[in-house]
Amino acid sequence: METWVPVPNGSGFGVHNLPYGVFSRRGELPRVGVAIGDHVLDLAELAAAGLLADRRWFASGTLNAFMAAGRAVWQATRDRLTTLLTDAAYRDQVEPHLVPLSDAEPRLPFDVADYVDFYSSRDHAANVSQIFRPGGDPLPPNWLHLPIGYHGRAGTVVLSGTPIVRPCGQRRGDDVPVFGPTVKLDVEAEVGFVVGVPSALGRPVPTAGFRDHVFGFVLVNDWSARDIQAWEYQPLGPFLGKSFATSISPWVVPVAALESARTGPPAQNPEPLPYLRTDEPWGLEMTLQIELNGHVVSRPPFARMYWTAPQQLAHATVNGAALRTGDLMASGTVSGPTRHERGSLIELTWDGRDPLVLPDGQRRAYLEDGDTVRIQATAAGPDGAPIGFGEVTGTVLPVIC
Known part of the structure; x- marks a missing residue:
C-alpha cells in the first residue's frame, strides 16, 4: 500500500502501522490521534467532519472507550483509516486534519487499570541467576512451567519523557538495614500489551482469546532499584524497588499491525499445561535498542522471549481474575545471549563488576543523576516496511528523601 501522506524513508509510522495515541495542541483539549509519517491524524476532527464513525471515542483524553468497543470496531476503524490515507480522492478532505508531530503534545494514551510485569526472557532469568547464585540452577524450578510475574502499581505508570x-x-547494611537513596538504579527494556475488552470475574481467558481482548502493544521501561529490591523481595517478590515508576511509550501499536512480525517462539520443553498451549506462533520479530546518554548500549531481540503474550494473558486470568479495560501487562526484561543484547544494566555490567565504558569515556555500573535512557523498537512489517513503536525516555533526577 502507498499513502499520499509524505512518509520519510525508514519511518516506522507508515500506513501499515497506524498506532493510536492521545495528544493535545496549545489551548485545546486532548483527543485521540493516529501517527502517520511525521504527522498525527486528528481522529476527533475527522469524525466531526463525518469521515469516520465515532461514538465520542475520539474526542477524549484517553483511548479507553475506544479500546473497550471491541475488535470489530478496531478493525472497521483501521480499514477506514487505511482507505482515507491511501485513496488520493480523500486527500483534500483529510489533509486539513493532519497535525505535525512537532506541534502535538503527547499524553498518557490510556488510563491504566492494573499493571502486571512478567519474567519471560530465559536469557535474562539465567543471567540474573548466575549473578546472584553462581554455580546454582540457572532457572527457578517453576520457570519452565508458567510465566512468572508480579503485580505492579498502576498509579506510577507514567508517559515517556516524565523525569524519574x-x-x-x-x-x-553490614549488620542492620540502612535507609537512603538507591545506589543501584536500573532500567528494564520491555514490551507491554494493553487490554481493551474486559472479561467476567471467574471466567479465564484462553490463549485463543488474545485478539478479542488485547488492543495493542507499547514500549515499557520498568525502572528498578536493585538494592532495595534485593533486600525486600523474599518471600513475596518485588515491591518498592519497582513501584516508584514505570514508563511507557505514547503510541499503542495495534495487534493487527504486527501480523507480519509474528514468528515461532523458542521451543518450550517441557510442553506447557493445556491452558498455556497456543495454536498460532506468537513470538514477534522485533528488536529493541537501548541508549544511555545518547550512546547505544544494547539491542535486545524480542523473538527470543520464552513465554508469549497470549500465554501471559491466559496465565494472568486462569484463576478467574477479571480483565479490565486499560490493564497493562509487560513482558519482563528483554535480553539475548550476548552482552550487547542484554536489556538491563544489572546484566550489562554484571551487577557493577564490569562497568560500561561509553564512547565519551564515561563509566557506568548503574544510573547516575542526570542520565537519560532512551528505548526504541522496530518490528518487521509487510514487504520490509518497519513497524515503529516510537520511544520511551526518562531522565534521572536527584533524590528528594
Missing part, C-alpha cells in the same frame, strides 16, 4: 526521581528505601 531517584527513589529511597531500605537496603541491606
Whole structure:
C-alpha cells in the first residue's frame, strides 16, 4: 500500500502501522490521534467532519472507550483509516486534519487499570541467576512451567519523557538495614500489551482469546532499584524497588499491525499445561535498542522471549481474575545471549563488576543523576516496511528523601 501522506524513508509510522495515541495542541483539549509519517491524524476532527464513525471515542483524553468497543470496531476503524490515507480522492478532505508531530503534545494514551510485569526472557532469568547464585540452577524450578510475574502499581505508570526521581528505601547494611537513596538504579527494556475488552470475574481467558481482548502493544521501561529490591523481595517478590515508576511509550501499536512480525517462539520443553498451549506462533520479530546518554548500549531481540503474550494473558486470568479495560501487562526484561543484547544494566555490567565504558569515556555500573535512557523498537512489517513503536525516555533526577 502507498499513502499520499509524505512518509520519510525508514519511518516506522507508515500506513501499515497506524498506532493510536492521545495528544493535545496549545489551548485545546486532548483527543485521540493516529501517527502517520511525521504527522498525527486528528481522529476527533475527522469524525466531526463525518469521515469516520465515532461514538465520542475520539474526542477524549484517553483511548479507553475506544479500546473497550471491541475488535470489530478496531478493525472497521483501521480499514477506514487505511482507505482515507491511501485513496488520493480523500486527500483534500483529510489533509486539513493532519497535525505535525512537532506541534502535538503527547499524553498518557490510556488510563491504566492494573499493571502486571512478567519474567519471560530465559536469557535474562539465567543471567540474573548466575549473578546472584553462581554455580546454582540457572532457572527457578517453576520457570519452565508458567510465566512468572508480579503485580505492579498502576498509579506510577507514567508517559515517556516524565523525569524519574531517584527513589529511597531500605537496603541491606553490614549488620542492620540502612535507609537512603538507591545506589543501584536500573532500567528494564520491555514490551507491554494493553487490554481493551474486559472479561467476567471467574471466567479465564484462553490463549485463543488474545485478539478479542488485547488492543495493542507499547514500549515499557520498568525502572528498578536493585538494592532495595534485593533486600525486600523474599518471600513475596518485588515491591518498592519497582513501584516508584514505570514508563511507557505514547503510541499503542495495534495487534493487527504486527501480523507480519509474528514468528515461532523458542521451543518450550517441557510442553506447557493445556491452558498455556497456543495454536498460532506468537513470538514477534522485533528488536529493541537501548541508549544511555545518547550512546547505544544494547539491542535486545524480542523473538527470543520464552513465554508469549497470549500465554501471559491466559496465565494472568486462569484463576478467574477479571480483565479490565486499560490493564497493562509487560513482558519482563528483554535480553539475548550476548552482552550487547542484554536489556538491563544489572546484566550489562554484571551487577557493577564490569562497568560500561561509553564512547565519551564515561563509566557506568548503574544510573547516575542526570542520565537519560532512551528505548526504541522496530518490528518487521509487510514487504520490509518497519513497524515503529516510537520511544520511551526518562531522565534521572536527584533524590528528594
